Amino acid sequence: MRDNNNYYFNPSAINRHRKQQAKRDGAIYYLPVDPCHYGHQSPRYVxxxxxxxxxxxWHKTGSSSESE
Ligand SMILES: [Zn+2]
Incomplete structure (x- = not known):
């Protein structure tokens, strides 16, 4: 049965899992299941x-102290 769906859907656990997986694959980004602090549904750096x-x-509005 699928009664454990709520338990299974644990965002932080899934995020951790995806991050580890991306790291193992040598990926730069991983896709989290929940939005960031500012509500962005975008990938995050591993x-x-x-x-x-x-x-x-930050690059658009922030200071240009970071040189890339
Ligand atoms: Zn964000």
């Missing part, structure tokens, strides 16, 4: 867990 959309916005 390296530091930052939201890609947030990172993009």
């Amino acid at each position: 390296s530091d867990g930052h939201c890609v959309e947030c990172r993009r916005n």
Whole structure:
């Protein structure tokens, strides 16, 4: 039976799992199941867990102290 759906749908556990999987595959991003702190439904960096959309916005509006 599928009674355990609620237990199974544990966002942080799934995120952790996806992140580990992406890391193992050598991927830069992983796709989390829940939106970021600012509500973006976008991939996140495996390296530091930052939201890609947030990172993009920093570059657009933030200071240009970061050189890439
Ligand atoms: Zn974000």
